[in-house]
Amino acid sequence: MPYVDRQNRICGFLDIEDNENSGKFLRRYFILDTQANCLLWYMDNPQNLAVGAGAVGSLQLTYISKVSIATPKQKPKTPFCFVINALSQRYFLQANDQKDLKDWVEALNQASKITVPKAGTVPLATEVLKNLTAPPTLEKKPQVAYKTEIIGGVVVQTPISQNGGDGQEGCEPGTHAFLRRSQSYIPTSGCRPSTGPPLIKSGYCVKQGNVRKSWKRRFFALDDFTICYFKCEQDREPLRTIPLKDVLKTHECLVKSGDLLMRDNLFEIITTSRTFYVQADSPEDMHSWIEGIGAAVQALKCHPREPSFSRSISLTRPGSSTLTSAPNSILSRRRP
Template identity: 60%
Template sequence: MPYVDRQNRVCGFLDIEEKEGSSRFQRRYFILDTQGNTLQWYMDNPQNLPSGANAVGILQLTYISKVTTPLNRPLSKVINAVSRRYFLHANDAADLKDWVLALNKATKITVPKAGPLQPRSEVSTVTGEAGGKRLAYKTEIIGGVVVHTPIYQNEGGEMEVGDRRVSSIGSRPGVLRCGYCVKQGNVRKSWKRRFFTLDHNAVSYYKCEMDKEPLRTVSLRDIQKVHECLVKSGDLLMRDNLFEIITSSRVFYVQTDTPEDMQGWIRDIELKIQDFRGPAKVDLDTYKSLKSQLLRICPT
């Protein structure tokens, strides 16, 4: 689901057909910036990318004429711009509706500027985090739209940082919730995307969804508290949708893609902790106080 960040921008993940007509969709993190008059998309949330990482694509809002939902493509929307049409896929119907409303609201008061712009192109390279492999892009400015087209790409598909596939819970016996989140490392304090699972006994995270063995498992028995991280400093200050899992030995900082994901993880972990520990015990003083109140209300 798209959400509004601290800079009042609409943000979230979508799949985009970056090369028109290719029918190949890539997972990208979109930022709708009405103040900057742009729709930008990145390999991942810029907070999780190297400092200064550039957008994969930028579209000026003034060049968007219409945003529609084609009948023959469920969960898809089409952005009609001056130079081309952009096809995007949403996660679900609610996600699609929110993005269409946000885009139409952002573009309804804009008017495409008259006058042709000279096409300009250049070739640049970017370095991905996955194995330090370099990707070459042809950058063209067509009709005021910056278009980045990959010239080549490594076999094997997506870079790890752009991966937000969600596994089916049904394919993981005993798993109550699963999905990709970003967590802070304990030693280097770097942020990495990991695949998290919650079962009846623990919260675990894996390097990727396909791994059989987790990088770490945190027993529900050891979790003292889980809640939204409201007191922030340093690197945590600019991170949205951040919650913490507190144990006796460490605090795990976990960032989700949307506020709904964050609340869902907190709720489900808290419920499992309660189930795991059983009903709360009442101490002797509390018991005596409750008993005296009952006697006053219902004297024998």
């Protein structure tokens, strides 16, 4: 869901079509800045990018002539899609769900001072959380080269290459173009594995490393006994598994210092051996993780039990690939 940061900018993840009519959508982090009169999109949240890594695309709000929900004829296989008409070009974007779609269309219409037709009435974005942090601070990571093009009178910057940093957990992909939807989702009953505990919640978050203190995007999965994270959604084995019996508390991180001070939607998972700092993509997603982990920990305390099986995860959802985890001992795995 889009949210408002301390600079009064509307932020959030959307998928944008790489080239018009290409049908290839790329995951990008959007910032709607009405004071600067522009819509910017980045490879990821600027807080997680290398120093000097600017926006990969931008659009002046004064160039926008129309923002509307895409018709089935325009994008028959793309749900929650809307289109921005600017000069002679059309930008097709895909939201996470129906509410996300309506909030973005309403925000863009208001920012560009376009009147929304009654036939396509879009309600105002519901309450946006106010407890947000300061502007992003960037880490020292490898520089990224860009090429600049003028398309339809609009300056567009495209990354030439992007190298991930080395860490104890392994390297991130060179580009975030292949990131799946970062908004967490709850698998339906038909997606649950035949063996092992059913997944309660899963999705992408950004976590701080234990040694190098770098921030990396990881795919998290929560079940009745553990919360584990993977390098990416397609990986078979988790980088680390945290038994819920070791979790003491999970809550929003309100007392911050240093790099933590500059992080939005930050929560911490406090265990008997370590505190994990995790950043969600929106306030709603953060509270959903806190509630989900808290409920699972409480349920395990009320009904203590030990898993008598090896874990095997298989996730399938519309429009995404399958995540399969080979059997492994979930309680013995320990990685930093």
